[in-house]
Amino acid sequence: MDASLTEAFEAQRPRLIRLAYRMLGSVAEAEDAVQDAWIRWSRAGEGVEDPAAWLVRTTTRLAIDRLRAAKAQREAYRGPWLPEPLIEPLTEDPVERAEDVSVAFLLALERLSPLERAVFLLHDVFDEDYGTVAETLGRTEPAVRQLASRAREHVREARPRFSVSQEEALRLANAFMAASTQGDMAGLSALLAEDAIMVTDGGGKRAAALRVLVGREDIVDLLQRIAWRQHAPEMLQVGGARINGYPGFVLTLADGPATVAFQPGQDGLIAAVYMVRNPEKLAHVGATGVGSR
Structure with a gap:
């Protein structure tokens, strides 16, 4: 393959991955979609005027096809569904804008049709014009x-503008983990x-609540019952990370x-x-506590 075609593709790869992840809610699926786009590019790229x-266009259409094919699987998912976590080290400046990869935003996108999702992302997130x-x-x-107008109605309230500093958000996360580890329910x-x-999200493969817990009392009640019954798996290692723009932790249980x-x-x-335990969504988690890809 001509080196210039490879160079042209690699220049666009980060943008394509970002687009595909927001479309699919999965790091692995996003990478697969972009790899499929690469295969098509290797066959047709030489005659393309605007790579x-x-x-x-190709990545978007591939992602739409994947969403449509996964519809039945999503509907049969056991328990709450969360996107595959996007993990970045806390020590680095975030590559992604937090409001555009937040779990709340990605869950709002799940309520859209594949076409609505594509239109909204391309226009409102990636700044493509309507034409x-x-x-x-x-x-x-x-x-x-x-399509864009309909999509906007669903996601307008789901793109949080963080009103606290990263330092304060991290303090909250650390305090929660400390209180949880110590069994401090009042804390x-x-x-x-x-x-x-x-x-x-355990996906039926790991122990997890089969409904969304709503309210402070509901959450603490579940955590207290788990502690009393000693049903929580042993925690072997904890690593701080930025997960979908939020402060968080990668746990080795x-x-x-x-x-x-x-x-x-x-x-x-x-x-x-937001806790992800489904092992199928954590294949990209490396031993260092950040995404391995």
Whole structure:
């Protein structure tokens, strides 16, 4: 393959991965979609006048196809579904804008149709104009504008603008983990907003709550029952990380890895706790506590 074609593709790879991850909610699926785009590029790239546009169009269509194929699987998922965690070291400046990869935002995208999701991401997140989006999706510009308007109604409130500093958010996360490790239920309760939620995703493969826990009392009650019954797996290692823009931790438990992320609220308390235990979503977690890819 011509070196210039490889160079053109590699220049776009980070953007394609970012787009595919937001479309699919999975690091592994995003990488697979971009790899499929690479295969198509290797066959057709030589005659393409605008490589960036061609690659975005191809990756978007591949992601839409994957979403449609996964519809039945998503509907049959056991317990709450969370996106595959996007993990970055805490010591580095974040590559991704927190509000565009937050769990709340990605869950809001799940309520959209594949086409609505593509339109919203391309226009509102990746700043493509409506004409370009219409060409990418093979739709008319008025149709694309209508799709964007509908999508915006669903996700407007789900793109949090973090009102606390990263330092304060990290303090909350550290305090929660310390209280949890020590079995300090009063301390845990004091850190949670009254209407906080906790979502645990085990995918039917690891122990996890089969519903979203709603409210401070509901969350603390579950954690207390787990502690009393000693059902929590032994924690072997803990590593701090930025998970989907939130401060969090990668845990090495006796039965495998897990991630936990904390969404800070407007009141200086924790608004949401997101825990992923499904091993199929944690294959990219390295021994250092960050994504291995």
